[in-house]
Amino acid sequence: MELVLTEGQLDALRNLGRKSGGDVTAFVNISDCQHLTELGFASRSRQGWDITTGGSAYLARLDAGGWRNDPLVRDPDER
Numbered sequence: 001m002e003l004v005l006t007e008g009q010l011d012a013l014r015n016l017g018r019k020s021g022g023d024v025t026a027f028v029n030i031s032d033c034q035h036l037t038e039l040g041f042a043s044r045s046r047q048g049w050d051i052t053t054g055g056s057a058y059l060a061r062l063d064a065g066g067w068r069n070d071p072l073v074r075d076p077d078e079r
Contacts, residue, residue: 008032016042016051017059 005013012032019025033049036042041055051059 006032009035012036012049013041013051013055013059016049017056020051020056 008029009032012028013036015025015028016033016036028049033042033044036049036055037044039054041052041058042049043052044050
């Protein structure tokens with residue numbers, strides 16, 4: 001399956017990454033976070049939205065230059 005994060009989704013994911021690091025962050029777009037949840041990059045909690053280990057790994061590879069925000073091919077069995 002190919003997927004590309006929109007700028008809004010990527011911004012939301014980066015925002016959630018900063019939040020997990022303890023930073024105070026702005027509100028995120030619910031629709032963007034719902035899509036990230038479907039991809040396994042975010043989850044919903046009582047405190048709002050949280051980044052998952054998959055989302056953190058995606059950002060780490062993206063920031064390290066291992067991935068571009070181009071079509072990302074994922075194994076359909078990968079969660």
